[in-house]
Amino acid sequence: MAFRRRPCCLLALLLLSLLTVGLAAAGPGDIAVFWGRNKDEGTLHEACDTGAYTTVIISFLSVFGHGRYQIDLSGHPLNGVGDDIKHCQSKGILVLLSIGGQGGEYSLPSSQSATDLAEYLWNAYLAGSREGVARPFGDAAVNGVDFFIDQGSTEHYDELARRLYSYNKYYRGGGVTLTATPRCAYPDQRLEAALATGLFNRIHVRLYGDQRCTWSARESWEKWAAAYPGSRIFVGVVASPEADADAYMSPKDLYYGVLQFAQKLPNYGGIMIWNRYYDKKTGYMGG
Template sequence: MDMAFRRRSSAIALLFLALVLSFLAGPATARKTGQLTVFWGRNKYEGSLREACDTGLYTTVIMSFFNVFGHGRYWTDLSGHPVPGVGNDIKHCQSRHITVLLSIGGGGDGYSLPSSRSAADVADHLWNVYLGGRRNGVFRPFGDAVVDGIDFFIDRGAPDHYDELARNLNRYSGRGKKVHLTATPRCAFPDWHVERALATGLFERLHVRFYDDARCSYNRAGLRGVIEEWSKWTARYPRSQVYLGLAAANVPGKYGDKVSLEALYYDLLPNVQKAGNYGGIMLWDRFYDKQTRYGAAVKYWA
């Protein structure tokens, strides 16, 4: 009798352990990469770049935005962050093996590429001011810090000449440190703002924004709406790592796009992670993530 009781107890304990392990390695761990990217630089109350990197959550931080270019004028807007300390923060993040990118574009109307000449000029500016160039007399706002690459977040204007900009930036990779190229398109396929640029095949990653669009945001279009567009992105760019772009909060005035943790774990991630070129999760943005701690919840599901 005692022996049978012990056997039943052991069986129950093993069953409980199996259930726990099943949850921990459940649906959302279908193809984990551990890669979590966040946008930083859109709100001065989000904390410094160093603080974002020291959370231990993010594997890539994208500084945003270099948002005036193409007409002989250049400007980077970091929403009131004190620029003098950013260079040291970039190097600190890189010392922790965190990739730091500079995103160009954004929601303003101060940029476009009206000609091939402007594409070459913008590439030259980015190389000498933020990347590995060292032209005498050129002011570098981040000092000798070198960002790891350029992200294309093109939301305004014509799509002209961004393919040339990508090729020009890629040519600088032969002069030392590689210039990594990524893009952050809208989820509805194709995003005509960057379609010609992506056709170059030079972009290592795509952080596709599955938020702020009723056609392919999970809370508006459901899983079917997301997967329909996700499948197009992953199939069209098999050599690029495709990231699932999510909002870390329900942003006022936008679509209520923060996906619940339950839906993300049991429904959305198990399906997007079936793609062979699934890369990870991108969050918009550090300010909202700091408030909601969404990234801390999804980090180990990514």
């Protein structure tokens, strides 16, 4: 009886083969994936059980800044997500909540709105609590907040970052992880002031969705790495041409076009995959 091997984990297999023959000095680093963009991607629990990811980014808190807050998980029921977060964390996987996104109703029109959002995130999704503030994921607390700001005003996100960082005083170990997911063309004006605070652990540079970077992905990424030496810089890619046909790089093209150079830089962090749905379909990283 013949068995056909499923073509999964293409990027992981390529990198493993390169390591075997000595072409890569290091592995791919951390692997982050966005989850919450398609109900057919499966549960958060299932994503973490693939063993492919070291970080899962729940997306998105897509309404904020005007006294309203709303999370959009593309039809995923909220019941059970809290238990899934705990499951992922028990496996050593970092779980972040991304704010913003490519749609929704969000902006920070004032300093007060930045303060209000920080307090809401602390009490609704991080380690805080306050009477009258619902916790969509129950008593599960995410490890930090990702800034994915694609619309609205450019102001006050630096204030938001400082407010969120200030909650670290309540932790004995660890703390609030701050990450950003900017467009690849440097600089990203919507996040420039926030990143200038120096408080962001990681920056996931999207090498897709921006025609200015289609033919110069490596050069664009290297500008980010040079500009923020104190942050770990991730190579953000789409897992399928269905997501962005112009920006899609096969695992081979990704390695030879970007990774073999990026891995040599001291602040290279890893790979960010957009998104779990496409990755599940193609087996690009997680199968």
